Amino acid sequence: MVAARADNVVKTYGSGDTTVHALRGVSIGFRAGEFTAIMGPSGSGKSTLMHCLAGLDTVTSGQVSIGDVGLIGLSDKEMTKLRRDRIGFVFQAFNLVPTLTAEENITLPQGIAGRDVDRDWFDTVVDRLGIRPRLSHRPSELSGGQQQRVACARALVGRPDIIFGDEPTGNLDSRSSGEVLDILRAATDEFNQTVVIVTHDPRAASYADRVVFLADGRIVQELQRPSADDVFEVMRTLDDDAPSLPDQPQAESSATGEDQRGAGEVN
Numbered sequence: 001m002v003a004a005r006a007d008n009v010v011k012t013y014g015s016g017d018t019t020v021h022a023l024r025g026v027s028i029g030f031r032a033g034e035f036t037a038i039m040g041p042s043g044s045g046k047s048t049l050m051h052c053l054a055g056l057d058t059v060t061s062g063q064v065s066i067g068d069v070g071l072i073g074l075s076d077k078e079m080t081k082l083r084r085d086r087i088g089f090v091f092q093a094f095n096l097v098p099t100l101t102a103e104e105n106i107t108l109p110q111g112i113a114g115r116d117v118d119r120d121w122f123d124t125v126v127d128r129l130g131i132r133p134r135l136s137h138r139p140s141e142l143s144g145g146q147q148q149r150v151a152c153a154r155a156l157v158g159r160p161d162i163i164f165g166d167e168p169t170g171n172l173d174s175r176s177s178g179e180v181l182d183i184l185r186a187a188t189d190e191f192n193q194t195v196v197i198v199t200h201d202p203r204a205a206s207y208a209d210r211v212v213f214l215a216d217g218r219i220v221q222e223l224q225r226p227s228a229d230d231v232f233e234v235m236r237t238l239d240d241d242a243p244s245l246p247d248q249p250q251a252e253s254s255a256t257g258e259d260q261r262g263a264g265e266v267n
């Protein structure tokens with residue numbers, strides 16, 4: 001089952017002399033229950049791809065789907081509902097409401113959606129994240145790592161099909177990063193959720209089942225269950241080769257969701 005996919009997605013900003021080709025025809029599928037990291041040099045299109053997949057930005061052409069729902073052509077209301085019901089977000093800047101306690105932050109999206117919080121599930125998530133003793137604290141009373149764990153809990157409690165993380169460990173020290181990545185790993189292994197993160201950190205990427213590399217708006221390489229060293233090596237090559245990459249054909253395994261499923265198989 002594919003939790004999300006992009007089919008031949010093109011994203012262009014501006015026009016004329018100032019046109020920026022952020023995505024030049026990206027096709028990729030994300031299998032349910034899989035943890036994917038998206039990497040690539042600065043400006044390669046990582047955040048743009050994630051934002052298009054999550055319905056936070058529109059595509060110039062191509063199609064994006066969450067589960068079996070195509071995002072192109074959805075009304076604002078339908079998009080809001082889809083994001084609320086099926087997508088969780090963890091951002092680099094935590095994005096917690098400063099005046100609310102940790103518990104209130106975690107349950108806020110459910111409240112906005114007018115849904116009851118599943119208390120058993122809430123307890124499971126909170127205990128797994130080790131934040132029960134901090135539930136009555138406000139964000140300013142929490143460390144960065146604790147704040148990010150609260151943000152992870154907020155994403156998990158709504159049981160979204162897919163969680164997107166835009167550099168979720170970008171502001172954390174290595175210990176807190178490890179804790180957050182363990183949680184995202186557990187989200188896939190224990191809770192069968194799908195996780196897609198953008199990261200610059202090879203160590204963070206090594207927690208993923210699959211690492212997809214972008215360069216100049218195209219998918220150029222993919223690794224299965226790589227070590228941090230494997231990831232670092234590819235990043236080094238991409239940084240060296242970046243100016244010549246636009247002429248390279250797109251990596252075959254990313255051509256369609258069907259292909260991706262095959263390519264994503266873990267042996």
Ligand SMILES: Nc1ncnc2c1ncn2[C@@H]1O[C@H](COP(=O)(O)OP(=O)(O)OP(=O)(O)O)[C@@H](O)[C@H]1O
Pocket residue numbers: 013014020021022040041042043044045046047048049
């Ligand atoms: N709103 C925008 N208007 C114009 N250009 C944009 C906009 N957003 C992104 N871009 C451009 O699109 C390209 C891809 O940007 P994107 O943020 O996706 O890259 P990235 O790989 O996430 O980079 P980084 O690692 O530096 O965060 C860049 O050239 C960027 O300048």
